[in-house]
Amino acid sequence: MVEERIREVFAGAGAEGLLHAVPVLGGPGADEVDVGADESVVIASLFKVLLVLEFARQVAAGQLDPGERVRVTAADRLGGWGTAGCADDVELSLRDLAFFAISVSDNSAADLLLARVGLDTVRLLAAELGLERTRIVGGPRDVLEAMLAEVGARDEAEFARVYPALPDEHKRRLSVLDPLRTNAATPREITRLLRLVWCDEAGPADACARVRELMARQVFRHRLVSGFPDEVTVAAKTGTLPGLHMEAGVVTYPDGGRYAVSVFVRTRELTASRPAVDAAIGAAARIAVDSLRGRGL
Template sequence: MSGAVPPRRSALRARSFLGTLKALDALSAAGAQVSVRVADIDSGEAVLVGDDHLTLPVAGLGVVPLLIEVAAQIEAGTLDPLQIIERTAVDPVTVGGLWHQLKAPALPVSDLAVLAAAASDATAANALLARVGLDAVRARVEQIGLVKTALLDGFRDTRGPDDAPHVALASTGELAALFAALVNAHVVSPAVSAQVSEWLSLNQDLALVGASTALDPFAHDDDRHGLLFVNKTGRADGIRAEAGVIAGPRAGAAYALIVCFDDLSVAHRVRAHEAFRALGLDLMEYAY
């Protein structure tokens, strides 16, 4: 990450995030592009910041603004959550998810939202995007004040020269702020914020930051130890991204981390994943 600004740490609550800093420094030294932001969920004060202004590809994290638009249209009464959408309404795509493996040829909007949030289901997300419209999602992104976040395209098995180069772009600064606003019920309306947060709380991808929470990936929306964890990940070749909120009895934080790296070997991929897990450990220390 030539010329990158090293992540800096606030003295807030005197927690170090030393493990995260070391892991991100190692990634940067190896040539990866890294962007990170952690902020206290109550005060909004920055805890850890590194190049959080950069606009970078975030893959499946682009589902979040899509889900916001779906929930907003449901609240407005312009979209029926029980409307049935045929799988054949969109081109086949198998890059992720479950629907393309299921026998059901059609599902209601609300179930598609669950699949998109919980299983990063590409077909479900594409079906929702076809229903609500890309222009509507872009207008919603602008309406909620995001200027460095954009959903560019649906999911594709292969991207040709005429396709958008990425599904979505965002900055960690905006992603962390967006998740804080969702949890604090400030996105569109309290009902929309609650619905999107509920969908995202079902996310089963706990392999990155979530690996340090020890939560059950299949049932973690009501933890017996009072841990709140809402997140969304994005994965593509050479891209790992995650944003979310983690809160415990002591404190809570909104976070976002994007790593763009040369995916030349399993070792390169593992090194990227280790940075997310280091962030998870530091966030758990912050929350507890």
């Protein structure tokens, strides 16, 4: 069975994985590939898709000016990509915060955008879209502060010194790795979100189009994209935490076939970089989509 082949791909990379894949235009009862699709999973930076969707909806409603200027200061920087890793203050628009939050998974941009959009409105959006098992507890800074507190570190520099020496048992108990205590959903709910966006059913058409455009501009091409030939396009969003590797997106073929895929992988090693796992995400997604296409979808 296709599900068993997918599990073997994950096992070959020294990991366990969950996956859901379905045609974008599939309605209730549509064919699907389901490997633990209803299990709760940590969504990490996949949360940014909901965040940017809410931003785009507020822009479409005239509630926010996308050109509004925001200054990213040292107090806002969390480290990592984009403005989060800049050495100096940066000024940019809300629209560009959304761009950086999706394209390079900029955590500082996401936090500042969340402060403007509102955490409660993002939660309400999830409920409106029928994402009943999606839980949003906060943004990237909330995740970072939880990690610092749980390892007894005062700042990121101290965390970088303390974390590597912690026993794996302690690391695995961190709330950011527990779907009951952090931003979470299920693989099926993530593909539902994507299908709604791709069908202009997650908000005004121009808001959905903006999210699709930004996901198509994600710079990271080592997971889902790695499993498909050049003529296939992938618009996606990654997420990564120690021992957790994930990506969700829409795969579009030249013949117009479109498939929403979400893949969540857990490894025994609590590392953020695992090329074999990245490749397994792409390979598993390809097996799932090939199966759907072979069924006449």
